[in-house]
Amino acid sequence: xxxxxxxxxxxxxxxxxxxxxxxxxxxxxxxxxxxxxxxxxxxxxxxxxxxxxxxxxxxxxxxxxxxxxxxxxxxxxxxxxxxxxxxxxxxxxxxxxxxxxxxxxxxxxxxxxxxxxxxxxxxxxxxxxxxxxxxxxxxxxxxxxxxxxxxxxxxxxxxxxxxxxxxxxxxxxxxxxxxxxxxxxxxxxxxxxxxxxxxxxxxxxxxxxxxxxxxxxxxxxx
Amino acid sequence: xxxxxxxxxxxxxxxxxxxxxxxxxxxxxxxxxxxxxxxxxxxxxxxxxxxxxxxxxxxxxxxxxxxxxxxxxxxxxxxxxxxxxxxxxxxxxxxxxxxxxxxxxxxxxxxxxxxxx
Ligand code: SF4
Ligand code: SF4
Numbered sequence: 001x002x003x004x005x006x007x008x009x010x011x012x013x014x015x016x017x018x019x020x021x022x023x024x025x026x027x028x029x030x031x032x033x034x035x036x037x038x039x040x041x042x043x044x045x046x047x048x049x050x051x052x053x054x055x056x057x058x059x060x061x062x063x064x065x066x067x068x069x070x071x072x073x074x075x076x077x078x079x080x081x082x083x084x085x086x087x088x089x090x091x092x093x094x095x096x097x098x099x100x101x102x103x104x105x106x107x108x109x110x111x112x113x114x115x116x117x118x119x120x121x122x123x124x125x126x127x128x129x130x131x132x133x134x135x136x137x138x139x140x141x142x143x144x145x146x147x148x149x150x151x152x153x154x155x156x157x158x159x160x161x162x163x164x165x166x167x168x169x170x171x172x173x174x175x176x177x178x179x180x181x182x183x184x185x186x187x188x189x190x191x192x193x194x195x196x197x198x199x200x201x202x203x204x205x206x207x208x209x210x211x212x213x214x215x216x217x218x219x220x221x222x
Numbered sequence: 223x224x225x226x227x228x229x230x231x232x233x234x235x236x237x238x239x240x241x242x243x244x245x246x247x248x249x250x251x252x253x254x255x256x257x258x259x260x261x262x263x264x265x266x267x268x269x270x271x272x273x274x275x276x277x278x279x280x281x282x283x284x285x286x287x288x289x290x291x292x293x294x295x296x297x298x299x300x301x302x303x304x305x306x307x308x309x310x311x312x313x314x315x316x317x318x319x320x321x322x323x324x325x326x327x328x329x330x331x332x333x334x335x336x337x338x339x
Contacts, residue, residue: 009290040245044287047248052291054333 001030002094003128004037004114009048012090015111019087020059025101026066027093034128036114037092039066045113070097076104083108136206136213142194144185151178157199223308227315240273247284247298254331257297257322261314264302274302296325
């Protein structure tokens with residue numbers, strides 16, 4: 001999933017302080033799971049903002065809604081009939097949702113309520129970590145299902161580097177060396193021979209380095 | 223045991239303090255409550271294992287938010303006792319009431335009146 005973190009309330013207040021009618025919009029997908037932008041967080045933020053503005057003697061109307069997703073037209077359209085009632089929207093979706101909202105409602109200012117961090121997993125409640133950088137050319141088949149692009153600090157394709165010590169990466173003693181993990185798992189799978197093969201230079205043009213990306217599927221396109 | 227405790231307190235019963243959400247606490251303040259305290263079982267004694275520990279975290283979350291929006295995090299507090307400690311329940315009620323009296327009313331109430339005027 002896409003992992004995000006709540007923005008500090010003071011930062012949000014600063015962004016929206018000049019508006020008088022706000023809609024806080026949550027998203028029912030990834031940001032709900034990582035407890036940053038679901039229905040609950042919408043309620044908490046809206047309540048906090050109401051108290052803040054009221055306490056400042058400022059009349060600001062704040063409504064709440066949570067959409068199934070903010071990255072698909074069909075759900076964003078649910079706001080069409082009421083969007084004009086608002087001066088601005090605070091979207092608690094990931095950066096993708098915030099942008100699609102802004103594209104869809106061109107005349108309404110849209111502010112982000114979360115910081116979008118990465119694509120990752122829930123290790124345990126309250127702990128999320130990165131697993132994929134969407135490089136567009138997945139090599140997990142060669143690396144024992146462990147991604148060196150997202151999990152090795154140097155994105156090495158033929159690791160480890162000389163900084164790997166006792167299974168940890170040289171940038172932090174709390175971080176596993178991705179290449180140690182890869183070697184351990186190759187060994188477990190009895191595939192250490194694969195490790196001897198030198199990985200060719202990766203085509204980075206499918207990654208962000210090649211500019212913004214688009215996937216077009218003519219077979220499903222309408 | 224017929225113990226007296228301040229009659230300014232309104233009790234909201236929940237099956238376990240683990241049911242108390244940060245949103246419940248915030249809404250109470252939004253509606254003008256001067257203070258909110260959560261009374262749970264002793265830590266380590268939760269019938270549902272960690273309900274009271276969850277409640278403690280939510281009280282902490284509410285505290286942080288109330289501080290940021292200018293209501294004051296001191297108005298919310300978590301207490302723990304065992305179900306046999308009636309006198310303690312009354313004691314906590316007095317302690318919290320005194321604390322809130324010292325802090326004065328929830329500033330939202332005044333602000334609301336001003337806005338309505
Ligand atoms: S190799 Fe690329 S696509 Fe595969 S998990 Fe890593 S970053 Fe993601
Ligand atoms: S120590 Fe391991 S994870 Fe860290 S940069 Fe070197 S190879 Fe990558």
